[in-house]
């Protein structure tokens with residue numbers, strides 16, 4: 011099951027976290043930027059603009075002082091003295107102007123520089139005009155002296171009328187007055203009066219044309235002086251106008267305006283601070299709210315996922331909320347994949363449960379109808395029995411009350427106990443074991459009716475025994491055969507016993523003489539004799555070879571064996587079976603006897619048989635028709 015990376019919840023959560031972090035980072039950066047910008051502006055206003063304004067205010071005061079000083083320049087002082095003062099003032103202005111360096115040039119610096127540089131030529135011009143005024147006044151004084159001279163000259167000129175003299179005097183007075191008060195009106199009137207009067211005087215020939223020309227000489231005459239004075243007045247008027255303009259200019263940059271500007275700047279700084287604080291608070295609030303919102307969203311998201319996962323987990327055990335699980339399968343996130351997987355698991359589980367339920371039903375049916383009795387006991391009380399169990403219990407009440415509980419006790423510690431029960435002619439195979447039944451320790455008993463099997467078994471055993479016996483018997487003699495001996499050896503019996511190995515003497519010759527059939531009859535007779543001399547079923551008479559026999563006498567000693575051997579010999583002898591080829595003329599037996607104790611612990615049977623065989627051989631050697639045992643074997 012694969013999940014697309016971009017649809018995974020882990021990607022969404024991490025992406026969401028990243029988005030929130032980026033948003034917070036951006037908001038924090040903006041906040042920092044705005045705060046730093048406002049702080050910077052505020053710092054500039056407080057630390058740069060305010061000193062500039064103070065500086066501006068200083069300049070203003072200085073310029074005013076310069077103006078006042080220029081205005082107060084005494085006209086009476088010498089030209090050079092005034093020039094020194096003016097020069098000093100200009101230096102002061104220059105210094106102020108130079109204080110505004112290019113590096114400090116800001117909006118206000120530029121304004122200040124512009125103002126000082128514009129002011130400089132005006133002041134300069136003003137100063138020059140003032141100096142010019144002084145020069146003109148001095149010149150005026152010179153002219154006045156000339157005029158005085160002229161006046162004196164004409165005073166003593168008898169040709170001049172009194173009226174003229176008075177007028178000239180008046181002109182002089184006027185001119186003096188003019189030089190003092192510098193009013194253009196009086197001067198203009200005086201000029202016109204002089205021109206008019208001098209013309210009248212010329213017309214009347216009071217004065218001659220030279221004098222008239224002297225008076226009206228555009229360069230040297232009174233008129234020219236007056237014109238110059240007039241110009242001076244005019245210049246003074248211009249100066250006054252310029253001075254007024256400068257005053258006006260300076261006034262336009264009044265201290266109150268500077269103060270107002272300072273207030274504006276202060277207000278601006280304050281506003282900047284307020285705005286900065288406002289933006290800072292606003293952004294801090296936004297950051298705080300965003301953080302809170304993000305945390306709430308993350309908590310909600312995590313809780314939502316957890317709740318959904320718990321719901322899905324609960325659904326594993328709770329079948330009712332299937333719809334919830336199906337709802338979660340939409341989409342391609344991890345949860346939907348888990349939901350799909352659980353749905354598949356549940357579907358498989360249901361199929362398996364149905365299958366198991368069906369199997370359980372089948373099993374129940376089988377158990378119910380089983381021929382084997384199934385009984386469950388708890389504290390000696392039957393809590394369950396199938397049909398077979400019920401019928402067995404009905405038929406044998408004692409099973410319920412005594413036998414089964416007694417047998418159940420034998421199944422200790424949950425070990426399976428297996429036994430056989432016989433009840434009358436009925437036989438049962440009985441299993442008992444501990445089981446957990448409905449969460450409580452109980453005991454399970456299984457009874458299988460094996461009556462028929464037991465009967466069959468008995469019959470089989472019978473048949474088997476018969477068959478076994480048959481296979482162990484020599485057909486000709488009815489004695490046991492070598493297989494019976496093998497079986498005996500395999501038994502490895504622990505009790506003592508004696509063996510007698512016997513052989514018919516000169517039997518080859520017998521056969522040759524009487525024929526093989528007679529030989530057989532002879533063998534049968536010997537076998538019969540042997541059988542007759544054995545005590546019980548425990549003793550064995552085995553046809554070991556053709557005419558060789560082995561007798562095993564259980565729980566016997568040598569003496570008893572010798573007695574048996576003697577009896578057998580006697581019996582055979584008593585039959586007097588003719589044997590012409592025998593030294594004795596009748597059939598005889600040779601016998602070798604050995605006791606189990608002689609064989610030693612190792613290779614018991616083989617050794618014992620060897621001993622018996624050697625003794626038989628010895629009997630043959632010693633003339634036959636005799637028994638050799640331990641006592642006479644030396």
Ligand SMILES: Nc1nc2c(ncn2[C@@H]2O[C@H](COP(=O)(O)OP(=O)(O)OP(=O)(O)O)[C@@H](O)[C@H]2O)c(=O)[nH]1
Pocket residue numbers: 513514515516517518519520521525526527528529530533555556557630634
């Ligand atoms: N008629 C008959 N003869 C048998 C049978 N089994 C073995 N024989 C014979 O028994 C004879 C045994 O001879 P041997 O064991 O050689 O010796 P013996 O002639 O008996 O002489 P000793 O044993 O030394 O006394 C053989 O000739 C066999 O053929 C049998 O079932 N029937």
